[in-house]
Amino acid sequence: MRSSGSVQNAHGAKLLIMKKDGLKIRGELIQVKQSSLLLQENTGKDTAVDIAEIREIQIIRKSESVVVILAELFFLYSVGASVRYLVTGGNDDWNARKKAAALGSAAGVSLGIIWAIAAASKTTNTQILLEGLTDTQISDTLENLRQIARIH
Numbered sequence: 001m002r003s004s005g006s007v008q009n010a011h012g013a014k015l016l017i018m019k020k021d022g023l024k025i026r027g028e029l030i031q032v033k034q035s036s037l038l039l040q041e042n043t044g045k046d047t048a049v050d051i052a053e054i055r056e057i058q059i060i061r062k063s064e065s066v067v068v069i070l071a072e073l074f075f076l077y078s079v080g081a082s083v084r085y086l087v088t089g090g091n092d093d094w095n096a097r098k099k100a101a102a103l104g105s106a107a108g109v110s111l112g113i114i115w116a117i118a119a120a121s122k123t124t125n126t127q128i129l130l131e132g133l134t135d136t137q138i139s140d141t142l143e144n145l146r147q148i149a150r151i152h
Contacts (some may be wrong), residue, residue, distance in 0.1 A: 012150035014060040059126040
């Protein structure tokens with residue numbers, strides 16, 4: 001439902017909130033209010049978290065899109081096929097194909113492991129520590145969060 005004067009995103013940012021009492025709440029940021037954040041937890045339950053109770057907020061970011069992953073997998077397949085061709089020299093001999101399949105698979109798996117490590121290192125969660133911030137800094141932080149909420 002759209003209220004007058006508000007803008008809606010298809011989805012809000014995924015957050016992990018650490019409260020001062022140690023409780024962790026994970027969910028989609030629905031709306032930033034004057035003194036609370038409204039999240040929809042993975043269970044579908046809406047939860048309001050009072051700003052004064054929050055110690056830290058993490059914005060969870062995905063490292064890669066599905067399109068990029070598929071393109072990289074196609075690249076790895078192409079490398080394996082190229083290795084096969086280079087090893088066999090275009091020869092269709094059964095032993096040459098087995099050797100090429102093994103080398104192509106090893107090359108594809110090796111590159112896949114390197115890609116996975118690189119993709120994991122690209123995942124950058126933004127960490128916001130609210131404890132110790134002034135009221136003005138908290139207000140600025142809430143304004144920034146408002147831009148990535150579902151309703152802002």
